[in-house]
Amino acid sequence: MDSAPTDSTHLDWSNVGLGFSFIIFNALISTSLQLGVGSSLLSAAIRCVVQLGLVAMVLQKVFETNNxxxxxxxxxxxxxxxxxxxxxxxxxxxxxxxxxxxxxxxxxxxxxxxxxxxxxxxxxxxxxxxxxxxxxxxxxxxxxxxxxxxxxxxxxxxxxxxxxxxxxxxxxxxxxxxxxxxxxxxxxxxxxxxxxxxxxxxxxxxxxxxxxxxxxxxxxxxxxxxxxxxxxxxxxxxxxxxxxxxxxxxxxxxxxxxxxxxxxxxxxxxxxxxxxxxxxxxxAVDGVKHTVRSCRGLIRKDRQNGVAETDRLLG
Incomplete structure (x- = not known):
């Protein structure tokens, strides 16, 4: 008769982080060789972590309810x-x-x-x-x-x-x-x-x-x-x-x-x-650019006003 299933391993997030280092290694290789898949590797790995984490929480509840x-x-x-x-x-x-x-x-x-x-x-x-x-x-x-x-x-x-x-x-x-x-x-x-x-x-x-x-x-x-x-x-x-x-x-x-x-x-x-x-x-990018331009315009106007005030005082 088969033995009862046992939880033979206990992993925490430090173990997951160590495993994630392999993805970082692959991304570095992709960047050095100009393969263009480094960002895809990282995004896929992050999706994997998020999805499996959510699945673990949901499935634990489903297993407990047995519905x-x-x-x-x-x-x-x-x-x-x-x-x-x-x-x-x-x-x-x-x-x-x-x-x-x-x-x-x-x-x-x-x-x-x-x-x-x-x-x-x-x-x-x-x-x-x-x-x-x-x-x-x-x-x-x-x-x-x-x-x-x-x-x-x-x-x-x-x-x-x-x-x-x-x-x-x-x-x-x-x-x-x-x-x-x-x-x-x-x-x-x-x-x-x-x-x-x-x-x-x-x-x-x-x-x-x-x-x-x-x-x-x-x-x-x-x-x-x-x-x-x-x-x-x-x-x-x-x-x-x-x-x-x-x-x-x-x-x-x-x-x-x-x-x-x-x-x-x-x-x-x-x-x-x-x-x-x-x-x-x-x-969003256009909004950021518009905000940056507006800030630069305000800074330039303040500088011009400051220079004009200084000239007036010195004059």
Whole structure:
């Protein structure tokens, strides 16, 4: 029988600070080699600290309550935040209703796969136990976001930048499904390529985090390995299902019901969130510049008045 999970380590913020020194080291290397990723590394590391800190506080409360509705809310929140990451942060091109389509694809993939996998493959009852369900949904969301971004980015690039092949098929009388089949096939192949590569090297070249966590938690190596197998298969299924849903919905929007290509439905501008941020930043900079100019004008006027008063007194 497996031993009970034990907390074998105790880390405080000094340990986190020591780990953060590795990020600083990478940023210094980036600056010295002029790679241009130093600020991205630091901002990503700060986001990691803030996000994991908030997640730790929220999940601790959810684990203590052991409420299925709270677990379901956290799962939906993870999918919502994954959609935000995919649409706002990762996608350079977007299309009409992309947010709702991506959210629909994520919910229809992560939730059913997690329920079926945990209940029947992992034989956990009830399936919504917070300490098992929430981490697994988080891993599914992480893999699903990557697959969705790859698939949608490829489809939009082919439709907007390299649309000659699709237009040729359509001009010869092909339906939109026939014309877009090569694009969809390649998009799905690219979306699944990272998962396939990860499964091919897992165990021999890399020991995944879930298996390591299970071993540290007190499970036997055999049980940890089998758990990791099930989880990798679940990630693969969730990624494939989400990529299929989002690829089909994307093609259905950018190629309309009358078999016409609609590149006008593709938006290549920055997301409105970033445009609003840039507008606010430019207004703030303009306000600071105006304030500095006003202060300089007042200082110059005071100096002129002082010089004039001195000349008057000396005269």
């Amino acid at each position: 299925p509705w709270a677990v379901g809310g956290i799962a939906c929140l993870m999918n919502l935040l994954g959609t935000v990451e995919a649409v706002i942060n990762k996608s350079k091109k977007r299309y009409n209703y992309m947010f709702s389509c991506v959210l629909f694809g994520m919910l229809c993939s992560t939730i059913p796969v997690s329920i079926i996998g945990i209940r029947f493959a992992m034989v956990i009852e009830p399936f919504w136990k917070p300490e098992q369900y929430i981490p697994i949904v988080g891993m599914l969301c992480g893999g699903t976001v990557s697959g969705i971004v790859v698939a949608v980015s490829y489809v939009l690039r082919e439709i907007y930048d390299n649309r000659d092949k699709v237009e040729m098929y359509l001009s010869f009388g092909a339906s939109r499904f026939e014309a877009c089949r090569p694009v969809a096939r390649e998009a799905l192949r690219l979306a699944l390529a990272p998962t396939i590569s990860q499964m091919s090297v897992i165990g021999i070249i890399a020991i995944p985090g879930m298996m390591t966590g299970a071993i540290l938690g007190g499970s036997s190596v055999q049980q940890a390995a089998r758990l990791q197998m099930v989880i990798m298969f679940m990630i693969s299924a969730s990624t494939a299902l989400a990529a299929i849903i989002t690829t089909v919905t994307t093609l259905a929007i950018v190629v309309d019901n009358e078999d016409r290509l609609r590149p006008d439905r593709v938006d290549v501008r920055d997301h409105p969130v970033w445009r609003a941020r840039n507008w606010l930043f430019s207004r």
